[in-house]
Amino acid sequence: xxxxxxxxxxxxxxxxxxxxxxxxxxxxxxxxxxxxxxxxxxxxxxxxxxxxxxxxxxxxxxxxxxxxxxxxxxxxxxxxxxxxxxxxxxxxxxxxxxxxxxxxxxxxxxxxxxxxxxxxxxxxxxxxxxxxxxxxxxxxxxxxxxxxxxxxxxxxxxxxxxxxxxxxxxxxxxxxxxxxxxxxxxxxxxxxxxxxxxxxxxxxxxxxxxxxxxxxxxxxxxxxxxxxxxxxxxxxxxxxxxxxxxxxxxxxxxxxxxxxxxxxxxxxxxxxxxxxxxxxxxxxxxxxxxxxx
Amino acid sequence: xxxxxxxxxxxxxxxxxxxxxxxxxxxxxxxxxxxxxxxxxxxxxxxxxxxxxxxxxxxxxxxxxxxxxxxxxxxxxxxxxxxxxxxxxxxxxxxxxxxxxxxxxxxxxxxxxxxxxxxxxxxxxxxxxxxxxxxxxxxxxxxxxxxxxxxxxxxxxxxxxxxxxxxxxxxxxxxxxxxxxxxxxxxxxxxxxxxxxxxxxxxxxxxxxxxxxxxxxxxxxxxxxxxxxxxxxxxxxxxxxxxxxxxxxxxxxxxxxxxxxxxxxxxxxxxxxxxxxxxxxxxxxxxxxxxxxx
Numbered sequence: 001x002x003x004x005x006x007x008x009x010x011x012x013x014x015x016x017x018x019x020x021x022x023x024x025x026x027x028x029x030x031x032x033x034x035x036x037x038x039x040x041x042x043x044x045x046x047x048x049x050x051x052x053x054x055x056x057x058x059x060x061x062x063x064x065x066x067x068x069x070x071x072x073x074x075x076x077x078x079x080x081x082x083x084x085x086x087x088x089x090x091x092x093x094x095x096x097x098x099x100x101x102x103x104x105x106x107x108x109x110x111x112x113x114x115x116x117x118x119x120x121x122x123x124x125x126x127x128x129x130x131x132x133x134x135x136x137x138x139x140x141x142x143x144x145x146x147x148x149x150x151x152x153x154x155x156x157x158x159x160x161x162x163x164x165x166x167x168x169x170x171x172x173x174x175x176x177x178x179x180x181x182x183x184x185x186x187x188x189x190x191x192x193x194x195x196x197x198x199x200x201x202x203x204x205x206x207x208x209x210x211x212x213x214x215x216x217x218x219x220x221x222x223x224x225x226x227x228x229x230x231x232x233x234x235x236x237x238x239x240x241x242x243x244x245x246x247x248x249x250x251x252x253x254x255x256x257x258x259x260x261x262x263x264x265x266x267x268x269x270x271x272x273x274x275x276x277x278x279x280x281x282x283x284x285x286x287x288x289x290x291x292x293x
Numbered sequence: 294x295x296x297x298x299x300x301x302x303x304x305x306x307x308x309x310x311x312x313x314x315x316x317x318x319x320x321x322x323x324x325x326x327x328x329x330x331x332x333x334x335x336x337x338x339x340x341x342x343x344x345x346x347x348x349x350x351x352x353x354x355x356x357x358x359x360x361x362x363x364x365x366x367x368x369x370x371x372x373x374x375x376x377x378x379x380x381x382x383x384x385x386x387x388x389x390x391x392x393x394x395x396x397x398x399x400x401x402x403x404x405x406x407x408x409x410x411x412x413x414x415x416x417x418x419x420x421x422x423x424x425x426x427x428x429x430x431x432x433x434x435x436x437x438x439x440x441x442x443x444x445x446x447x448x449x450x451x452x453x454x455x456x457x458x459x460x461x462x463x464x465x466x467x468x469x470x471x472x473x474x475x476x477x478x479x480x481x482x483x484x485x486x487x488x489x490x491x492x493x494x495x496x497x498x499x500x501x502x503x504x505x506x507x508x509x510x511x512x513x514x515x516x517x518x519x520x521x522x523x524x525x526x527x528x529x530x531x532x533x534x535x536x537x538x539x540x541x542x543x544x545x546x547x548x549x550x551x552x553x554x555x556x557x558x559x560x561x562x563x564x565x566x567x568x569x570x571x572x573x574x575x576x577x578x579x580x581x582x583x584x585x586x587x
Contacts, residue, residue: 040556048556050532180402195574204392204400210578220572222547223345226562229400234578 004064005031005055008087009289011075018072027075028090030243031055031063047098047239054237064270066290076243079251085264086250088286089257093246094238096122099211100130101242102235103184107131112172112182112201115189115212116144116156118260118284123186123211124152129254132184136176138194147283151259165193169200181228182206190214199224199232207231260284267292297354297417303342311354311413314421319369322427324381324420328440330358333469335408345568349410356416357383357407360439363427370424380442382426383407383415399450448474451563452482455536459483464524464534464553467541467564468496468508475538475563476504484536488528490546517545517573521552534558542566551576 007029011021021027034041034049041049056062078087096119105111111127113120116139124135137148138157145156155176159168173181181203187195190212199221202208208230225232249255262282265273267290277285294310301307316323334344335355342349359381363373373379386393386401393401408414430439448471457463463479465472468491476487489500490509497508507528511520525533533555539547542564551573554560560577 043557045557205395205397210574213575213579216573216575217571218574219569220574221568222562222570222572223565223568226565227345229397232577236579 001056001058002061002063002065003056004062004287005057006088006091007031007063007068008078008084008090009068010084012067014072021072021075021077025075026078026084026087028078028087028243028247029063029068029070030074030076030094030238031070031091032237033071033074044240047237064267064287076247078247082247082250085261085286086257089260089284090243090246090250092118092284093122093126093249093255093257094242095119095211096126097246097249098238098242099123099186099188099209099235100126101245102233103186103207103209105130105132105184108133109183110134110136110176110178111184111186112136112138112178112198113153113186113188114138114191114194114198115187116141116148116153117188119211120186120188121148121151121260121283122255122257123188124148125255125257126249127184127186128152129249134176134178136172136182138172138197139189140191159193159197165196166200168193169197172197172201178203180204185209186211188212192218196221199230202228202230204228205230207233209233209235211235257284261286264288295418297413298356299352300339300349300355301352302349304340306339306355309352311417313419316365316367316421318423319367320423320425321367321421322363322370322373322379322424323365324361324379324422324427325364325418326356326359326361326381326415326420327378327436328360329356329416330440330444331356332358332444335414338408338410344409344565347410351411353408353410354413354415354417355408356414357409358440358443359383359415359420360430360436360442361415361420362436364419367424372424373427373429377427378430378436378439379427380430380439381415381420381422382428382446383422383443385423385426444470445474445478447471447563448478451475451538451540451561452478455538455559455561457482457484457536460485461535462486462488462528462530463536463538464488464490464530464550465505465538465540466490466543466546466550467539468493468500468505469540471563472538472540473500473503475540476500479536479538480504486528486530488524488534490524490549491541511545511549517548518552520545521549524549524553530555532556537561538563540564544570548573 011025032054034046035051038050053060111132113123116137136155137153185198185208187198188211260283263285273285295313297311299309363377384406386398387403390402405412463484465475468489488507489505537550537560539550540563
């Protein structure tokens with residue numbers, strides 16, 4: 001299977017019914033093509049399509065190749081002031097947009113984001129763009145937190161390793177004057193301890209969105225969730241309007257992704273890039289297209 | 294003084310005299326309690342002395358599922374009068390905290406709930422409640438039924454939170470009082486498939502006569518995912534249930550409940566059991582069955 005699904009490219013050929021794009025247009029490529037016929041597609045939740053063909057999810061080939069076919073509406077035109085390199089970060093940015101929209105982040109609220117990897121950082125950036133006034137990135141790596149503070153977080157938190165989740169939650173609340181707790185929790189790490197802490201850092205009736213994928217099964221503080229009447233939501237990829245909004249945020253300079261691109265390699269160095277990412281190097285590594293110098 | 298059912302400490306349930314309460318504000322009503330249902334939480338305080346962070350530290354009158362007759366009203370009371378039969382809503386919020394103001398008084402930071410320490414409950418003769426927490430019973434609803442309004446309101450809150458729509462499918466885990474009432478409310482809200490799940494066949498037999506359209510007895514050794522699959526198949530639930538109301542608190546039910554859900558379904562946790570459970574978070578969050586048609 002060909003890997004890769006976070007891509008941007010240039011239209012080289014269009015079908016006879018394509019009207020919104022032309023050859024030469026620079027586009028962010030939305031890699032999951034839904035069937036448009038199942039009830040989830042019809043309901044406007046195409047990310048849940050029962051027949052989804054997603055790039056680089058078996059058995060469908062991905063985009064780390066020269067040419068790729070997508071329907072017109074899954075090619076999102078990039079504005080003049082958004083580069084193709086940034087276009088390749090639109091995919092994870094759309095994940096963050098989907099998460100923050102699902103949370104329903106309002107202005108002047110508090111958001112705790114667990115994880116300061118690419119998705120956690122982007123969630124903080126989108127939360128900021130949505131007007132959140134307190135955005136706290138939580139991570140176990142201090143270097144990631146240092147970056148997060150320069151990027152979009154208003155504060156960060158390094159959980160104590162032996163500290164229990166409830167103590168960590170309490171500390172986050174105290175250190176950030178969160179009152180009864182955070183208004184929104186975006187869990188972007190998948191780590192069991194973060195999930196646990198996340199539920200405990202929430203104020204009554206807060207919204208918790210699970211973006212991160214980690215263990216299938218975790219120890220979950222369900223009584224806390226129940227008694228506080230938390231709104232816990234699953235979050236999967238992105239749906240209608242997310243790519244548009246992501247691109248809009250870049251165009252309007254409400255979110256910046258350039259600083260997340262820490263490495264750019266040529267296509268022939270793809271394997272090295274994969275090793276680097278596997279070893280946790282940098283934030284976002286981009287592989288140039290086959291013909292890109 | 295009035296005779297009351299008092300929990301002195303864990304395992305020590307007695308009759309004792311307690312002071313007759315008096316109206317505290319012009320909005321208050323004095324009610325003569327006529328009927329009181331027993332809730333699992335009353336029993337839990339009796340056998341464990343605490344529920345979560347609520348710890349019994351002094352003798353407390355039990356009971357909170359009551360109905361009674363108004364015997365005295367405060368000067369500002371206009372909506373009820375002496376002699377009115379009312380269902381008694383046992384939790385009085387402060388009306389000032391942000392949750393009260395937001396219209397979520399059940400989350401009130403200063404909630405005074407009957408028979409949750411340290412507040413006395415309703416298993417006594419007279420009880421005081423503000424006017425708006427005395428709900429007048431219609432002519433055709435008896436005081437006995439009035440005492441079941443409290444657990445029925447738990448079920449109503451759960452089903453409203455779920456947002457149950459007509460002609461949808463609802464799986465209710467638990468066929469105790471709350472699970473049965475959730476099935477009944479789901480039915481009243483128009484759900485067309487209502488499946489009660491329980492480990493006791495006798496409860497399921499009752500559920501089927503009561504409000505459920507079908508029931509399910511999980512196999513004891515069967516794993517949660519297999520049980521979920523069976524519920525879906527036996528009830529033609531397609532991709533899964535539209536709504537899941539978990540009214541048992543049992544860890545295996547929670548696990549099964551998440552797996553019986555269709556994509557984008559709503560799962561409401563009503564039941565209280567273990568503090569912490571094994572939770573299938575990937576299934577909740579991210580994992581969907583991709584059914585590529587070759």
